[in-house]
Amino acid sequence: MPTDPPLTFRDAIPDDVHRVVALVTSAYRGDASRIGWTTEADLLDGQRTDPEAVLAIINGSDSRLLLACAPPDALLGCCQLERRHGGVSYFGMFAVSPSEQGGGAGRRILAEAERIAAEEWSATAMEMTVLTQRRELIEWYLRRGYVMTGEQRPFPYGDERFGLPQRDDLVFEVLAKPLVARPEPLP
Numbered sequence: 001m002p003t004d005p006p007l008t009f010r011d012a013i014p015d016d017v018h019r020v021v022a023l024v025t026s027a028y029r030g031d032a033s034r035i036g037w038t039t040e041a042d043l044l045d046g047q048r049t050d051p052e053a054v055l056a057i058i059n060g061s062d063s064r065l066l067l068a069c070a071p072p073d074a075l076l077g078c079c080q081l082e083r084r085h086g087g088v089s090y091f092g093m094f095a096v097s098p099s100e101q102g103g104g105a106g107r108r109i110l111a112e113a114e115r116i117a118a119e120e121w122s123a124t125a126m127e128m129t130v131l132t133q134r135r136e137l138i139e140w141y142l143r144r145g146y147v148m149t150g151e152q153r154p155f156p157y158g159d160e161r162f163g164l165p166q167r168d169d170l171v172f173e174v175l176a177k178p179l180v181a182r183p184e185p186l187p
Contacts, residue, residue, distance in 0.1 A: 007076065007105060009112050012065035017054045019075050020065065024049050027095035029163070036098030043133055043170065044163035049093060053161065057082075057093070065093070066116065068109045076100050077109045081117060087124035089117035089179075094128075110144060118179040126179055129153055129172035138173060146175040 012020060026032050028048045033039035040048070057065045057080050068077040077100070080093035091113055096106045117123035130138050132152070142148075155170035156162050 006070055007068045007108055008071065009109075010067050010069065012054075012058050012067050012078070014055060014058060016065075016067065016075075017051045017058070020054050020067070020078055021049055021051055023075055023078060023097060024054075024093060024095040026098055027101075033098055036096070036101035038096070038098075038101060038137065040131070040134070040163070043131065043167060044165055046160055046164035048163060050161060054093075064116075066109070066113060068096075068105060068112070077105050079109055079113050081113055081121075083121055083123070084127070087122065088176075089121060089123040089126050091117075091126050091128040106140075107144070114177070114179055123179050125176055127174060127176045129174055131155070132171050132173045133167075133169075138175065141175050144177075146177045149174045149176050 025048055027036060027038050028040045029044065029046070030041060033041050054065065057063045060082070062083040064081050066079050066081060067075060070076050075097070077096040078093065079091060079095075082090040082092070084090055091110075094106070094109070096109065114126055117126055128141070128146070130141065132138075138148070151174040153172040153174060155165065155172060157165060157170075
């Protein structure tokens with residue numbers, strides 16, 4: 001298991017769409033996802049995302065898809081950021097290659113996403129949704145300063161763009177964290 005691989009960050013472009021879909025699928029669906037700890041293979045079959053959804057994020061005026069790459073351009077992880085009302089940014093489509101999970105890349109991607117939201121978008125809070133059944137993932141976010149808001153949102157049953165549920169009790173837990181921009185260094 002690698003530790004703190006060298007990472008560079010950049011925004012995704014349309015040429016990255018298929019690589020992102022493959023990465024996200026590998027992290028969450030099918031037997032390949034079982035190498036890592038973020039698998040949802042016991043909860044959902046089918047797709048986790050598709051090229052149209054990824055392209056919509058890339059082309060959105062209030063969203064961006066951040067890629068984490070190891071030199072020269074090996075895609076190790078990604079996340080979606082979306083500007084929402086009231087100074088809130090949404091964090092989603094977070095994926096780290098199963099072979100890189102547990103080595104610190106996810107923590108670094110999350111920190112970079114928080115920095116971008118706070119410093120570039122002046123966001124005062126980050127929000128995300130996590131399946132309630134993913135206790136180990138929720139606990140990972142709690143250790144990084146997120147709190148369970150008490151709000152839950154329904155899983156979009158019947159919309160195959162989000163996967164094919166293997167259970168009838170899926171629901172999303174809303175997590176949030178206050179963000180503070182780092183002060184500018186003194187000259």
